[in-house]
Amino acid sequence: MFDVLTDLLTVLDSTMRLSTPLLLACLAGLFSERAGIFDIGLEGKMLAAAFFSAAFAYVTGNVWLGLAAGIGASMLLSLLHGVASITFRGNQLISGVAINFLAAGMTVLIAQSWFKQGGRTPALLSGGRFENITLPFTDALSVVPIIGPFYKEVVSGHTILVYVALMMVPLTWWVLFRTRFGLRLRAVGEAPEAVDTAGVSVIGMRYSAVIICGVLCGIAGAYMATGLQAGFVKDMTAGRGYIALAALIFAKWRPWYALSSCLLFGFLQAVALRPDLIKGYLGFEVQVQLLDALPYILTVVILAGFVGKAIPPRAGGEPYVKER
């Protein structure tokens, strides 16, 4: 009655797609929080990037320009967060909340003013979207059992941004743990006074972290509107920024763990889309609401320290004041 392999491959395929925005946003948060800047504005930055990438991709017909516009919008909000929390030493959490609302409201206002379609962009045509890429050797491998179909369905056939997201994991690890820049960035989040004593600008390091965060959130948002879906609709990120935040804690602020936690949360989202499969295989209905809530519940359990302890960067959330 059920073809186990086909079903599994479909779910894993959508896991890859749904994990991508989570992973990009999670790594974005990783850079920011490792440098001591809490960022609960991931959601807003993704949303702004989703709108501007869809709008520019639609108007120009070029998805790459759309991506650039999305990254630009997200970086602008990142800089606002930087100005509020680094330069003016404001409360980083409050700034994040403000950015989320700013993005939620402005995207709909501008969308309505530009396109007059009730706060959405028109659907993107082929040039305005990222196309799926078929990786080499797909045909050659297709004769191999299990690996062939797995390669064809799950690994191959995604948009380029999916692969960019996956590449970002080793890159992030390398930058943070194998370069001088990464060492300083992590030090700024743990003991900024030590970095300052060593003659490195704390403010400069924190701004660079916030800007990297903006770029990654921009790619995440652009993927939502031009890869996963064809165009922007109101509030389309639907809490993914918060799930990414949860994944970041789940990953204990580490890049490789971030990959696995985002794949896990993406898998939960993919399963929640197919209640028929759960019933078919498990023989009982699992409430969709439970699957929706599971990432949040898991994060609370992790945070509570029942399964390993998640220790945030020590100077996180505190503005740096040079001693006079």
Next chain:
Amino acid sequence: MQKMPVWADVILIPLVSLLLAALLSAAVIVGIGEDPQAALKLMISGALGSTYGWGYTLYYATNFIFTGLAVSVAFHAKLFNIGGEGQAMLGGLGVALVALYIPWPHWSFALIGCTIGAALLGAAWAYIPAILQAKRGSHIVITTIMFNFIAFALLNYLLVNVMRPAGSMDPATASFPEATHLPTLHMLLEPLGIKFSKAAPANVSLVFALLAAVFVWLLIWRTRLGYEIRAFGHSESAARYAGINPVRITVIAMMVSGALAGMMSLNTTMGEGERLILNSTEGAGFIGIAVALMGRSHPVGVVVASILFGFLYQGGAELALWTSIPRDLIVVIQALVILFTGALDNMVRMPLERLFLMFGRKEG
């Protein structure tokens, strides 16, 4: 050292911040090709020009007073409660359980019962993040955000699978019995000879909200517990040294906060909806943050800021009705208020402090 007189801190800075937010909002309206002056006029006439408009303005304000007080109480203990939304949802569940399953003879008894139900469940929903922060050190901001989503999933499950009456399609409970319906301001003011719009949803829970404001003032500034909460908020280490138990203060402050947020649903669920629907909170839990920041966490400030936001909400609805400006404009204004009165506070404060120091020196 006192850099500024108290009035500048309490009144001048919020006013300047608000002015900046208003100017930027006007720029946004110009940016989308509309006339800000006409928009403001329409908002004033729509929200304050009739008792109908006032009825809606005060109805929204009632929500914001509750959630604003909730955020304020937590702020005094230096806790940032973003979970007002989830606590209000659970409060709604408390109202629904009490109103549906207990037979009430009169609305006044039902109101007391529902208040207890709403406050208990709201406080319980805040208790878990509080105890996790106090005992296990998990960050309260993250846990309260997570609890908002969990609350939504829980409510969604209960409304769709458990509490929905047979044959109904919407995710909502059955209507509450007649005896639990709260009197609106129209009914309350009629015996006094004041004509108030019949259609507006403002109801007796406004009085409760104002009582809650008085209660919070008494609690924070006139009791030993309030003193402990403020001491803990100023310096945890000093408070600990003075023998104040941090676990106790965190848990109590968060539970009072959660109870206040939960009581918001007296207005929406018991007063207006007369049944529990999925999205009865409509983001009021988050507006509580803006209101508390603008009102400087003082009950008087919170009430004033709530009325302003009530005006914005009702005015924004009128704008969406009569012009092509979407209702989302209010979300932008709300964001700007949070940004300027909260995150960019120092941007306004630093130059003003310098100004006061300059003039202060001359006088001295």
